[in-house]
Amino acid sequence: MVRGVVPRQPAKTGRHEGVHGRSGMKPAGTTKGAVRLRASAPAWPQKTAKQRYNPLSPERVGEILKRLDQTYPEVTCALQHKSAWELLVATILSAQSTDVNVNRVTPALFRKYPTIEDFAALTPEQLQPDIYSTGFFRNKAKSVVGAAKKIVSDFGGQVPDEMEEILSLPGVARKTANVVLGTWFKKPEGVVVDTHVTRIARRLELTNNSDAPKIEQDLMKVIPREKWILFSHQIIWHGRKLCMARLPKCAECPLENLCHAADKTWSTVEIHKNAKA
Ligand code: SF4
Numbered sequence: 001m002v003r004g005v006v007p008r009q010p011a012k013t014g015r016h017e018g019v020h021g022r023s024g025m026k027p028a029g030t031t032k033g034a035v036r037l038r039a040s041a042p043a044w045p046q047k048t049a050k051q052r053y054n055p056l057s058p059e060r061v062g063e064i065l066k067r068l069d070q071t072y073p074e075v076t077c078a079l080q081h082k083s084a085w086e087l088l089v090a091t092i093l094s095a096q097s098t099d100v101n102v103n104r105v106t107p108a109l110f111r112k113y114p115t116i117e118d119f120a121a122l123t124p125e126q127l128q129p130d131i132y133s134t135g136f137f138r139n140k141a142k143s144v145v146g147a148a149k150k151i152v153s154d155f156g157g158q159v160p161d162e163m164e165e166i167l168s169l170p171g172v173a174r175k176t177a178n179v180v181l182g183t184w185f186k187k188p189e190g191v192v193v194d195t196h197v198t199r200i201a202r203r204l205e206l207t208n209n210s211d212a213p214k215i216e217q218d219l220m221k222v223i224p225r226e227k228w229i230l231f232s233h234q235i236i237w238h239g240r241k242l243c244m245a246r247l248p249k250c251a252e253c254p255l256e257n258l259c260h261a262a263d264k265t266w267s268t269v270e271i272h273k274n275a276k277a
Contacts, residue, residue, distance in 0.1 A: 055205035055275075056222050060258060064204065065227060067254045068234040075233045077183040080106060084159035084184040085116050085151070088169075091176045092143050097134045105134055116157055119148035143171020161185040174216060182229035191219040192232035196239025199277040203243065203261035208274070245277060 054060070078099040081087035086106065093102045109130050113119050119127070124141035131137050131144070147169040151159060159180065160166050166177045175194055181187040191197070193212040197219075201207045207218035223231050242249045250256055250266040260272040 055260075061206070061222050064255060064258055065223070065231065067258075068231065068238065071254045072234040072237050075230075075237045077179060077233060078236075079103065079179075081184075082110075084161075084180055085148075086110055087184050088147065088159055088172070088176065088180050089119075089144055091179045092147070092171050093131055093134045093140055095140070096136055102134055105131060116148050116151055116159075119145060120152040122148075140171070146170030147172060159184075161187065163189045175212065178216075178232070182232065186229070188225050188228040191216050191223065191228050192236070193219070194236060195245075196236045196243075197232060199245055200235050200239055200243050202277055203248075203263070203275055204255065204259055205272065205275045 077087070079087060079090040079094060080103045081090055089109070090102050090106050093105065112130065113122070122145050124138070124145045127141040127145055128137050131140055134140060150169050151157060154168075155165065160169075161181065163177055163181065166172055166180060167174070174190060175192055178190045178192045181189045182192065193201075193216045198210070198212065198215055201215055201219060202210070206222060207215045209215050209218060219231075220228070238255075242253050247265055248261075248263070250259070250264045253259065256267070257269050260267075260269055260275050262271055262273050262276040264271065
């Protein structure tokens, strides 16, 4: 550089930029001057769309719950039952089966064995033919008869209404316990996590987990406790009616513009590749 020649500097008033429009800003990188201007401007941290999006935000979760309430206002458990015991048996039989299938079996079953004591007096082998069509009948017969014997011997013939006690029954895990405690005893002790809840919670990005205990913990953190029972029923109904495992009916879904599931069949919003069943 020649001594004494000072390179031209941007004017402190900013007037030198006036030719480039009202703000005086030229797109970054178009001239050396513009690059210098951009470099000296305050560096506001820019959030990407991904950073701004929080699938667990109370606003988003609240909107999901609101739309579920509007769509499925009074849904309840689809398993037919007239007592806590009948619901417990029906829920045990529903594993790897459909509610429709279980509802075909249970009326005759409870006519044949009307009380818990009747079940407690059976051997699993005696019960097997009556529940054969629900599948996994050997294990289910063992669970039902084992639960009946324990309820008669330890709980005075009454299905317990405490989580710890009900979990002590053979064949009863948290899903069954939550169904009975929530639906019959109206106690929100947890969220029922079955195949529908697993699939839809993942599609809606309410969980990243795939095993039921972790999914339940995730849902219990974001769903208000007073909604746990209804939310479970609503999601199970949603899974049957619209959000099926294969070919969900996204074009008819009330949650469509809140859902970024990668396996949607129709979408008005961005797809998130990790949001899938
Ligand atoms: S938009 Fe489709 S994938 Fe998402 S919840 Fe609705 S039915 Fe399920």
